[in-house]
Amino acid sequence: MAQAVPADYGNDARIDALLHKLTLEEKMNLIRGERENPATYQGQAGFLPGVPRLHIPSLRFSDGPPGVLTRVPAQAETATMGVAATFSIKDVEANGVVIGRQARSLGIDVVLQPFINMDRDITFERGYNTFGEDPLLTGAMGAAEIRGIQSQDVMAQAKHYLAYDSNSYNMFVDQQTLHEVYAAPFADAVKAGVSSIMCSYNRINGSFACGNADILKTLLKGQLGFKGFVTSDWGAVHSASFINNGLDIEMPGFNGFFETGPERKTLHRKPNDGAMGGMEVGTIPEEPPAVDHSGAFPKDSDHMKMRDALKDGSVTEATITTAARRVLYEMDRFGYLDGHQKHTITPQDIEKNASVIRQTAEDAAVLLKNDHALPLKATELQSVALIGPGAGQVAAIGVFGERSGGLTERQIGPLDALRKLAPGAHISYSVDDDMTGVPIEASMLSHDGKPGLLRTDGTGTTTVDPQLDFTNSNHKALAANGTFTWKGTLTVPSEGVYWIYLQALGARAALQIDGKGVGRTGANQGDVHGDIQQATQDNIFPTTDGLDNVRRTVRLTAGSHDIKVEASGDTSDNPEQVRLNWLTPERRLHDHQAAIEIAKKVHTPIVFLWTRGEPNFGLPGDQDKLVEEIAAVNPNTIVVLNVSQPIAMPWLSKVKAVLQMWWPGDEGGWATADILLGKVNPAGRLPFTWAKKIEDYPATDPAYPERSAKGVAGKTTFSEGVDVGYRWFDKQKIEPLFPFGYGLSYSTFNYSDLKVAKAADGGLDVSVRVKNVGPLKGDEVPQVYLDAPLQRPEGVQFAPKTLAAFERVTLGVGETEEVRMHVAPRSLEYWSVAENRWVRSGERRVRVGGSSRDLKLESVAK
Template identity: 35%
Template structure:
């Protein structure tokens, strides 16, 4: 059928398939029965075609680092199945997920969107996610291919990575997704790889991806991430997104007729697009692109289970789990207590069905006689709290708010990110909007108004210009680098008085600087000060236990900018110190998208890392704190004692954050625990670390053979739950070459198994290894290579806790082939 369609297509029609129709859909060819399909952002939900901050509600699942902390591929596969259902509810056939870039620096703004610092753990979870999604007839899109481990100058930065490091660390998850999961789509990254944009990188897209790995799906650009016509097509980029065409269309037709692109290259790319449509069933039944909310009880239950499964108990001096019956006064404190920080920022955002805050979850769990008192203590938001309340939004043609509005609508949140405008008469590059609302402060005093805008905007309070985002506007660090730095101004407001707030916004039009977006966000808040800190301390002093919820939110952990450091923002460290000084039973619950420094660690009784676990946050937190379920998580990323202990933080700006458009991955394969173990840098918490509520005994590891053969071998460890609660234990298997012929990490994760056991129950962790698990990538022979000799297999609870080992031998050197599918 596909050959018949291609034979009947004109060159122009084939070319039309190679660009999007708009932001989210492909181009149909109606005369030949080729339908359009829709794609939707992931990876922790399916947003549909709505804006980043609005649209049809969707189920909000845990972010990727929280999934990495589960070390549970079976559960992640179930999530993939559920998210495929969410994608269908948004009329989408393609999900833009998973993200498998590696945790390199600890400061990447999208660290939360990625699974782990380890490529093997990343690969196993990505394969499970993809298999779940694609089992439901939805195509998964693995991203970002490749070398996108920072948000700094991400649209132009060259990630300079040697081939061994690429093959062993950064490409492995993509390789396994192709060979093991049969992923249907790959998204190229924004950055350059060794000087060449990945969207036009022949070695990456054709030599490695298609010829070596055998990938037969489509490669699409990240949004606005392609830059040329002939170079992208010739390199193997099939789909330019979003549409309408920028560098394809008539430009590509001319390139074919001028001999810059062979007609066969266009036909092959069009074939791959048509094959994708066939694989997702679009020819059998044209997709219904309409959207609706899908709020299923089984999704709610799965999100709650995943939240607890990924919760990592980092410290516990016997205080957890809390006994509900014995609790009297409970202090719930901190900026993340009453706010439900359920997801990170950027393109991963969705309009969640609901958000359960920790305070809500604890109140529900302690609904009997327990006394709960709340105090925020301080704030941790990067941007001023967004405006909340009913407002009138008027849209005008042109940029001067003149004439009658073309469209009028209402909104209840002061953030607008326009992919689509409410009327076809409005030109996205030449329109204006006026938002009118009223604000009634609860308290008198200084209030801060803040605004950031991709475009030009002014904010007025009772007719007075308060925030000027118009004059002197320049690009800054918001909305993927398309909006200015947030402009702030404080004014005195009187409690109970009604103030008119008006924001006038106009589009900037194309600037020729990469991505151009239209967005505005404005807010108001009364700053918290010493009195609020003192209130929190007094609340803690009077309580039997102080539950302190701190961390970051999606304004910090977000696409478009890296973190400034690895410390808790604002006055949160001071809050922890002061609360712990007056209450010996202080439990810190963290929500961050990656590691943080903990100078206060020795002063608190327990630390629980919850990440951003989705809409059931409060329920999952309460489940773990009160022992209804086990904290099942183990760290997917090393927590260093200080930022300078990270392998990328050498003090050389060419290594991080980059200089003159290049960032050197000078640490090579020594990323995360590979660096800490090999270089003798003691971490705060090692890779794979996590505590539970029960105890286990381990048998010594046993190998099924003393020699590694081509068929591989199995290592088994018997685990017995010797405690009085049901719980899980994670067995990690590392490989250590005893006489390496090249510099290699001290040990590398090659397999893992999570065992769930009732009290007194014994189970067996079976871990399978093959010859490639002993190998490194040899740049001279361009192949994975394992030298003959002895290897130690280490059964470990985490990278710093080796429980037993067994030595095996590889009798003769093993050399893999690029096309070898036994990975």
């Protein structure tokens, strides 16, 4: 591991000397995003050109979390929410090291993570990327990830500052809540020495976050003492004057407000519709229609460009110099001014990273229910059926977006992992929802009354192909960087809904039926989300042979339909693979009935369920119906979830066990098998409250429309105040399905001997004895909560209780450990709006236990 970057280091004399030599335009090259030269561009999110004349290097920014997204596929790590579920600082820091190591391998300087917003509203389409609903947990996770990333001489950029926690873009938050909840994780990031912070798209209390002096200058750079640089999200700048209010860098967007020269065409940009609507991922058949949030995105501006602001004096060169100084400070701090940067592409440390990813996926697993069904016993392994596409393939990443897409060659599904880890078992498999399908038969394809489709390449040469099936797996992949068009007629045997799959890799592709666009692959040349077609881009799973999979449903009448498929190279220089697959209505019905029949015949059916797109508190497609039908024919049904937000579970009482595996990354199949077999004892904890119904959450309670993304009169007001997540459930006395911090184990743990003492730093030292009284070695996660003060100052908000500390410990059978946890002084304080400062609260009751609703011991601390 590289030496950790000091939290406070910078050679002021050196930076002053450089600034003195820089021209105005060269300073702008340190604070204005540009497009990298196509000869070296790596499909990353952003680029600062630097100043070659003075050996000031360029900076590459790459998307996340988690992982690193460039034109070179990188390993997929456990989803952020799963990482939070480990409740393990050690695991999170190790994941940060993996991210930093990947970034170094792929020539990246700044990774745009951690994502430390609050999971306040489960309908927020990017909520899955957070560390959950609690500010202390989020801050601890984010800080650990930052330390891991920056130990590899890579800059971390915490995002999105501030209150970007809703599909709304106009948020209003009171000052106490702003400080105690939404800014708190960023305060922890600053303490961890984060290099940079990304300001968000939304308005906060009336002003755009990237031009809001209250949160950037007063709070972030003033009260929190942040010394790094503030980068705008792409397209989040609306005026050159934002630099006066605390913004340092404008990344390329729609308008280029930091332009100082003549008007130019828009530079390489990161599309805002990606940030708002699923990162260019089209809806797949199982999902409800996508919701378009683009109308809510703020597009207004004062049209002031930097060249005009400098002319009229509304922006001065001194302000530009101050912003450039912050960038140089971090370059110097990380050694980039001394050549410690790396822009070459070198092999990733696959095996070293994989061990961390597998460990994290195992530690993240949350056992939600277990009626003595898990782990699987030797006798049960003689008659097991795995059902669902998530059994045959691992749901590694869920939804493609800002994260690394993964290495499909490493993605072993739970089915194969179980068979390898338990070679004597008898395990059958039924896919139910076949997401790869079969090539459309040659007998159904024709052109001009002749068999086959007519292919035309970029030179105008024509060829007749009996089927559209050109892949590595059938040894017929096409040459790289070609342009191909297939035209012809599809003859459909009977009317019905057909599932059509356009599959590609090494190429971008589009499909038309009867002159109407049906689907296209997600990658576009010049895009910033990798730039090449990746196998995990357009579906919850790639095809079984590793192609990207654009899946659509089309109602077709019996008879002839015109079809057209276009494909072109994606600049990866890989052979072009293109295939047109489908599933007929009859085949889908057959596959579903086969799943029910196999469940009848075995002792234990295990059903794998998934989500991918915008959360809606429900499973896509007919997955609920599948579980109901299987549980009806076999009472021993077990469910494995690959979801990243809560879902309704109407079948919960009818199944024997429920295991939450999140989106576990490339190694998730192995991790899932390890948990099912009992090779690993699950100990993950929920980083959010799992409600019985969506209306129970504060942001989706219909009694408070102002809190919703739609808001009232265009304003979303966080009127729940500090009562976010479990705090709201406590205050309203709402019984959740599963509480925050909850998770079962294959073992049992006893708590005793709680001790609370004043700590040297003004906080509290809490200790508790935990004993493993169960049959297996396992981990336990003691959690410390503070009740509201026994005497509460008038006009100050206090949640009924708040998380104040936690620890994860491993205990052998019969082993006891005294677990020590520290409550920081800030947990004993509140933000006084009247005094504009942090104030110590009064006497607090300390509670300790295994979840927010399972607090076994208590004491009082003054």
